[in-house]
Amino acid sequence: MGGGTLASIIPLILMFVIFYFLLIRPQQKKQKKVQQMQSELQKGDKIITIGGLHGTVHALDEGTLVVEGQDGTKLTYDRSSVREVVNKD
Template sequence: MYLLTQQAAGQGNVLMSLLPFVLMFAIFYFLLIRPQQKRAKTRNMMLANVKKGDKVVTIGGLHGKIVELTDDTMVLLVNDSTRMTFNRSAIDSVVSSAASE
């Protein structure tokens, strides 16, 4: 009888010692991992939905209008005659969409 109560107490101690780790993982998941996944999903959707005519800002801060677009590159019209080629992933944000103009 005494042996059974020691085993039950030992199992309770194991669960109680794991509880802080489970709580820390849950906190990290809801405060760090989940929001980062949501931001990545939103960015991937934005990159997938850009089209010719959209005005964008690159990660480096360059403003331009998309004149050519492939699966992995884009050509930006920076001024009347300057065209620059960038990776599609270099887009930081879409300033205005061609559909809204």
């Protein structure tokens, strides 16, 4: 009985290990990279938000930033809304 149970559990464990290395671990690495990018934002960085706004970082606070749009408008966003830094000045 014990051997049959072990033989039926091994494929489940193997599937979990494969699932971890193919899906969970790469997602964690990507999330860590995005968080690092958002924490390293500086005034003057050209960014794109999750919503697609292209602008320049005008001011920074602990959890928020003020983005100056191309038309000169200034909007306040959470740091987590920044999708990518286009280039640094």
